[in-house]
Structures are given as C-alpha cells and as structure tokens.
Amino acid sequence: MGTPTRLATLAFSLLLLAFGAVGCNWTKFDDQAADAPVRSVGAPSGFDSHDFGKSITPLSTGRGSAAAFVATSLNGTHVVLVKVDSGGGVKSEAVSDSALVAAESSTITSVAEIPGGTPTSLLLGSPRVRDQDFGRVLTYTPPDPANSGMDDTAKTLLIPLLGSNDPGMGRGLAAGYLDGVAETADYVIGSDNEIAVVIDGVPANTAVGTTTVGVAPLACDVSYDAQQDNRFAVRRPILAARLWADPRGAAVQQLFVGAPRATGTGTLSILTVANGTLGCLASMAGPSAEFGHALAAGDANGDGVNDFLVVGAPGQQAFVYQGWPALVAPALPAALAITPTPMGVDFGFAVAALNVDGLPGDEVLISDPRATVGGKTGAGHVLIYKFDPAANAMVQVGEIAAHSPDTDENFGYTLNVLNFCRDAAAVAAGAVCPPAALSRILLVGAANEVFVYFRVGDNIPTPAGQTVADVRAP
Amino acid sequence: MIRMGLGRARGRRRPDRPQGGAGAVTSAFERSLARAGAAAALIGVLVALGGTAVAQMAPVVAPPVAGGEAAPDADLQAAKAEFETAQTLFIRDQYDQAAAHFLDAFARKPFSAFLFNAAVSYEKAQKLEKAAEFFQKYLDREPGAPDAASVKTRIEALRTILAPPAMPGVPGTTPAPVTPAALPALETKGLVVIDSKPQGATIYLDNKTNGVFAKTPWQGSLESKPVKLLLEAKGFKPEERSISPRSDKLVDVYIALSEEHFLGWVEIVSNVPGADVFIDRKDIGAIGKTPFTGHLKPGKHTVFLDRIGFKPVQQEIDVLPGTATQHMIKLEKSDDGWINVAGRGAYGASVSVDGKLACAAPCRTEVAPGVHRVVVRKGGFEDYEAELRVDRGAETTVEVSWSPRPSKRTAYVTAAVAAAFLGGGLYVGYLSNKNHDGVQNDIKASSAGPVTMVDSNDPRFSRGKWEAVGADVLFGVAALLAVSATVSFFSHGPDSVAAVDQRVIGFGPGVSSDGAGLAAWGRF
Secondary structure (H helix, E strand, O other): OOHHHHHHHHHHHHHHHHHHHHOOOOHHHHHHHHHOOEEEEEOOOOOOOOOOOOOEEEOOOOOOOOEEEEEEOOOOOOEEEEEEOOOOOEEEEEOOOOOOHHHOOOOOOEEEEEOOOOOOEEEEEEOOHHHOOOOEEEEEOOOEOOEOOOOOOOEEOOOOOOOOOOOOOOOEEEEEOOOOOOOOOEEEEEOOOEEEEEEOOEEEEEEEOEEOOOOOOOOEEOOOOOOOOOOOOOOOOEEEEOOOOOOOOOOOOEEEEEEOOOOOOOEEEEEEEEOOEEEEEEEEEOOOOOOOOEEEEEOOOOOOOOOEEEEEEOEEEEEEEEEOEOOOOOOOOOEEEEOOOOOOOOEOOEEEEEOOOOOOOOEEEEEEOOOOEOOEOOOOEEEEEEEEOOOOEEEEEEEEOOOOOOOOOOOOOEEEEEEEEOOHHHHHHOOOOOHHHEEEEEEEEEOOEEEEEOOOOOOOOOOOOOOOOOOOOO | OEEEEEOHHHOOOEOOOOOOOOOOHHHHHHHHHHHHHHOOOOEOOOOOOOOOOOOOOOEEOOOOOHHHOOOOEHHHHHHHHHHHHHHHHHHOOOHHHHHHHHHHHHHHOOOHHHHHHHHHHHHHOOOHHHHHHHHHHHHHHOOOOOOHHHHHHHHHHHHHHHOOOOOOOOOOOOOOOOOHHHOOOOOOOOEEEEEEEOOOOEEEEOOHHHOEEEEOOEEEOOOOOOEEEEEEOOOEOOEEEEEOOOOOOEEEEEEEOOEOOOOEEEEEEEOOOOOEEEEOOOOOOOOEEOOEEEEEOOEEEEEEEEOOOEOOEEEEEEEOOOOEEEEEEOOOEOOOEEEEEEOHHHOOOEEEEOOEEEEEOOEEEEEOOEEEEEEEEOOOEOOEEEEEEEOOOEEEEEEEEOOEOOOOHHHHHHHHHHHHHHHHHHHHHHHHHHHHHHHHHHHHOOOOOOEOOOEOOOHHHHHHHHHHHHHHHHHHHHHHHHHHHHHHHHOOOOOOEEEEEEEEEEEEEEEEOOEEEEEEEEEO
16 A cells, blocks of 8 residues: 555544544534523423423512523422523522422412512412312512522411311412502412402401402402313412502502303402402403403503403403503403404413514413414414404414424413513612613413523514514623 | 478488388398498487387487488388388287388388387287397397397397296296286387488577587487477578477478578687577577577677676677687676575565666666665565665575565445545534524524524424534544554554575686686575
C-alpha cells in the first residue's frame, strides 16, 4: 500500500475524529424547546397516569417566579406548586406528605387562593376523607422563599356551619372579598348540598338546597347533584367575581354558583353578602342538565372591569351573559348561546376569558376535551369566540389544539388564566409586578400534561401587521 | 544447400560413387570389408543395449571422396533401402531374411551398425553361431565401441551355449545351463549419417555453446528426439537443420555448404576464457563464449566481452571478406563490486539500489565499492531493506526469505464500514437539523388554521435530539472504525530477511584444455 493512500486514510480518520468530536449539538433542541411558545409541563412524580392537569388552580403571583399554579391529583394526595420563570422554564415543587398529613391520605380536588396574604395561603378541599361521604377543608401556606421559618403544615379548617359530617364538604371552594372589607378575605366552601360563607373569619350563614333569600320569589338553587357523571362530579363551580359596581366598596365581589345536574336543568345562582348575610340575588335555569358546570368572568371592552360571564353547559353549548356592569341583579342580561360547528362532544367543559388576539377586550375560550382532533379521538381542543356586535352573537375566531394531538389527550380539560410577570428583577426582589410587565397567559390542562401558552393568537384575525408578542419578550 | 534422405523414397544418388553389386550376401559382405579396410579414418557409433536410450558416439571411417568433391552416394541409398527392408523383416520376426538384408546393406556401406544388427537378427533366428560370428566381426571393426564389453560378454555367452556338454561324472565340469532366452534382450540400432560438401565441416548439436560435436562425414546413433544440426566450415556459409533420429531408421543428412567469399572468418579470444561474446548489440544476448569462431559480414563490427569480475570490454574489429582473422581481447579486473539477488523467491521482485531501480530479480547489478541501500520489493510480501557493503571485486549475494504482507482486506472492510457509519451519521444528522429547522420555522411562523403552536414537548424535539445523539454516536463509531482501518493499513508483518553472502571474484594464471591464460576464481 502506497504512502499517498496511507496518508489519505489517515486524513480520513482524522476527519471522522473531528466529526465525532464536533458532532451534532443535541442540546440545541433543549434550547429550542425552551424557546417554544408553548411550554408543556409533564406530570411530576407521584401523579397517576391521566391525572395531572385535571385540577389546576392559578395563583395570583409567582411566589418568587414569573408565574405559579397549583396542581392536585384526583386520585391521590398530591399537591404540586408549579413555578414558571420569566424565561419559560418550569420548576415543580411537590408539597411533602408530612405537610399534608391532615388530609389523611385523601384526594384534594379543589383549591382556592386566599387573597391578601403575603404569601397567600390556599384552601384545599378534600370532599371524600378516607373514602367516606364527608369532606374536609384545609388551609395551607406554601413555603415562602423569603420566610423560610414559616409553618408549612396544612391545617384543618373548622366550619361549624357545615358540621364535620357534611357530605362532600370542600367540593367547591372560593375566596375573595364579598363584604367590602378588603383587608380580610372571605371564604366560600361548598359541599354537596350547601354553600357556607365565612366572612372575615366569622361564619356567616349557609345556603342549603333551594334557598330563598331576599325578596321573594327569588330563590337560588345551590344544591349539587353528586350523582351526575363522574366527569363532572369532581368539584362544583363557585366563582367570586365583581361584575358590577357594588356601592359598598370597590373590591366587593359577587358570588356565582353553578348547580349542574344529572337530569333536569342546571342552574346558575348569583349571591351576595350583605350585612354579614349571604343572600340570593338572581337565579337562572339553563337549557340543559349540565348547565353551570364551568364559570368564568371577563372584560369584553378592555376597560379593566369584568363585564361578562361565561357559563359552560358541557355537551353542545356555552352561554355568555354580558351587559354588566350597567345591569344589577336581579336584572339579568340576555344569554348569548354558543354552539360549535361541527357539534362538540363535551363542548363547554371548561371556560375562560382571556385576551388572546392582542386587541382590547377578552375573548371567550371554551374547551371540548373529548373532541376528535386530527383524527384522534378524545384529543380535545379549545375554541375561541369573540362578540360580533353586528350579529349580536359570539363568533368563533380561532381554535387551539395540541401541536401533535393524541388520542384521549383531553386537551382543554381545564382552562385557566395565569398572571405572568416578565420583570425578572421585580420577581427576584419579591416586589409587586409592574403593570406593564404583567401579562395574563393561558393555562390549558390536559390528561397528564399542562400547556403554558406564552403566545396565542397567531391565527386570530387581527389588524394587518399586528403580531402577538411572546410574553417572555422583554 | 542441404539434401536429406529418410528411407528409400527420399533417397538420392551420388553418381560419382561406384555402384555396389547385388550378389550373394557373403560376396557383398566381403567386398564391403575390402573397401572398409582401405579407409583410414575412424568412425563412431552409438550402441544401445537393453533398450536404453543413451546416445553414444564413436568415430567412423569416412568414405573416400574423389577429388575432395562430394556427390550423391548410390551405395548409401542402396544400403538405406536394404536397412529398411531388414528392419521391416525384423519386425515381422523374419530374422534370417532380416540378417541377410543387413549384410547387404553393409555390403553397400560398411557401417558396423549393420553387422551388429545382423548379429541380433541371427540371435533372434536361433542361429547362435552366426550371431556370435557377426558380433565378433562388429567388435573387430569397432574394438573401441562403447558397448564393446557388453558385446564381448554376449559373444562368450553365446559360445557357452554352443559349447559341447561336460563329461558326465566329472564334478565341476558341468557348465551353467545358459539358454538364449536368458540373455538380455537386444534391439537393432538406428543410424544417422551426416555428410557435407565439403567434408570436414564442424558439426554442432543444438547450440554452438555446447561445443564441437564432430566433423563430417559422420555416422552413428543419436537419441530418438529432435535435434538441430549446425555445420560450419571455414570459407563457407554456416548451415543449420533439424532432424528427428529414430531407432528403426537410417537418417541421411547431406548438406552442401555454399562458399561465401563475402563473409569473413573471425576468431575472438580473450586472456580470460569463457567471456560472453556480443557482436554489435548486447540486447539480443551473447552469441557465444571466448574462444569464439564464426563468420561475420565484412565491415566494422563492435565486439563486446563480458566476464564477471572484469571490466566490460568493447572493441571495434574490421572483417574482410574471405579472410580469417584472430582478435585477442584483453580483460581487466573490474574495480566495482556486484549485488546479486538470487534464489527461488527472487522471481518477480524488483531491486533498487540507493533509491534507483536497478534490475528485475533474479539479477546482478554492478555497483561501486561501498555501502549501498538495497531494497528488494515483491508484491504480497514485505520489502527487504538493508545497508549492504560491497567490496571491490566482490559479489554480495542476497537471497531473500519473504515475509508475507498481512492482508489489507480487513482494513478495507473496516474502512468501508466506517464510511457507511459516516454516511449514516451524516444522514441522521441531516434529519436532526431538518427537525430543528422545521421546528424553528414553526416557532417563528404564524400558522394558518388552528393554533397548533409548538410546545416544549413536541416530539420533534426529542426525535431531533436523539437523532443528533445518534449522529454523534455514528460519527464516533465511524471515527473509531476509521482509526482501526488506519492502523490496519499501516500495520505490516515481520520484515523480509535475507541470507547475504559475499564472495570475492579474483583472477590469475590458469591452464585449461582450451589453453593457458588468466582464469577467474572465487572465494566464498
């Protein structure tokens, strides 16, 4: 073999060695994944299959991150605090078993953030303790990076109004300001048949079943049909929101309670606390049994004040009530029915109101987690609607689905809006996020997965040249 | 010109020769004896006994040539006819008639082989007394024949058989019971007759380097195989012809040499005999060794003499037509040495000395005294390389023991696999980059239809990542294989070795059959 051939072979080998040394950079895919406009959050350890993403509660602040939300398991005692940093990175912090010992190994299906505290605390609802027909509500304050010595053990919340054996106690939870005192948050605890209100730490009164409050014949139906489909029986919807100006204060909220049923018609009740007493302002029956399964309030005109309510009626419809804040209960706006085309499967299972197109005002997002998408049964999707004044109807303007839909992925099992603060310095300092740096982003839960959308609206008709920026952009 | 006869049909006549009689066997025989007795020259025959095929020569008496002018020989043709008739009868077991015809042939031409053949025929005919008689006549004419001893033994054996039985009752007088069947089988002899015009030409067989065979005229037996005859006579053009002697035939070769006055006769001698002689060109090979004689065309010629241990010499000679000249060329001892690559394995090897191709082995190359780097290469084997010292006037003989070069097949296969892995790596890397670019485009570009924006769990990330990892693995494996292939390509077996001997070539005074002079010698 001649010397030139040997040298050529040697050069070939060195070339291959160089290839081997340089090679392909596989870490660029990690960087690219981090830059993806949607962050997929997988199930932390301990969650059962098809469990994570079905109980999601956004938190008002990031608790040391740009955003944070709480996920619980529907099949075990697992509570996870998921933090999203300003770059889109995700970190999951599981609440230890010792911190949840009060749950007695029961599932925690409802979570509500108690506003006002620093850090804020959580209400944890466990409607079936030790698999029995009674529930329990716990208060829990996740560890605060700025206060490492705090007690982070969940405590049982005693509610004398409901009694310790009230079936399904904690199936629905809400917290807010119902009586006009902004310094102290009020709790709303729902059991299978009752709604109990704790105002400023003092039990007020309880609405039981079909309760007539206030001026007859107004009656708010707050009973809950625990016999309905298991898909809907996990928790009951209770929404504390301010849809019109209450003369008692700028922070006073109204209470919206859904009462879906297995048969008959579901109802939506509007309650308020006046003089320390929970009263019924209005009640409306929906067209279907599952009416009232999902509730969300939004700002249609972008003035910063909520002015419409979305009510889901899983099956084929959702309803939008708009006209507030000019109207005050018992006056009610006319309902705008939304029926998808083609027909859905569980359309209305989850609803949200969020500005996804960058134009002033929120759009209505309605999910159908069992819809067939891309030929995949049960893949699920979210449809986006916007009010068309000319037609006086809600018009679909977009659709959100997983990039790679999968069978029984149940995309849209939960829909939430998450506050995202892109000001990393403020976040690091624990300061209040500057309004200019605060964005509201979409959180879509699926079976075993949660999608965090840092950018939505690319396919939604917008004025020419307008683009929807990534909330992570500086 | 050449005239050559084989058998009766191809015979020719020599009108200047007296026609032999066709009388009785005895009278013809006696006439031939009388003519043979007048001849003074010696003739030689080859005698084959017991079926052996060994060629033997014996001088024979040359027939008289009237006026020195050769002519067609009618007696020879008649003798040939008789000879072939006798051979035919012999083959048919008609031995009496065969013997008579052999004797008729002898009557025509007194070749002693005819007597021998007649004796063999009589023995076959159980006429042992006549057989012994003609064996004895054969011996009388060929006392120095190579087979004389065996013929004499045969005569004694025949006479023992013919002797009267011993006296009964007398111990020790009973002869051994010998019968003709117990004697070794005998076959008749073939005959080759070579004559020329003029007679006295030198006969060479096959090649002049074999030396002088005989002078014409010559008759005798040769081995039964094709042979080339070369005839030369001073002042005549050399002739050469091929013949095929047979044991049952009389081959008659007559060559009339042409007088070639335009050629010159040269004799080239050197102080050291045995030097290779080249005329005008060396590339066509040596035409003989010194002392060399032959004809050359008139004019100037260049004579080259080569002799190991001596400097090559070339000398211009001038050849005149019709003349005979002798040229003495002196060889001087060489100042150089030699490298001789020899041995059975040398064929197919090339020899380089000091980086220059010297010759194709087996070969000898002349080099200046000193140390030389010698490289002997042969396909499929490791090279032999050595620094060899060559002394003045010495020959260094190199006999290489070749070490097989390891097969490069594994290296080629490994390199091919490495290339395949490289190709696979490039392809998988291409897929990875394609994934990356596709995802990047999806991330940046607005999508039409549903908002199916890329999420961080997009399978293309993991696919592209694993493809990148796979590509790197393939690159790595390819690199390792390439290194392995390189090592294989560079690896070699044990070096070829050689037995190196050096002998000193000298020269000094010497005496040989060719004469006295300087002789080369070697010390090993």
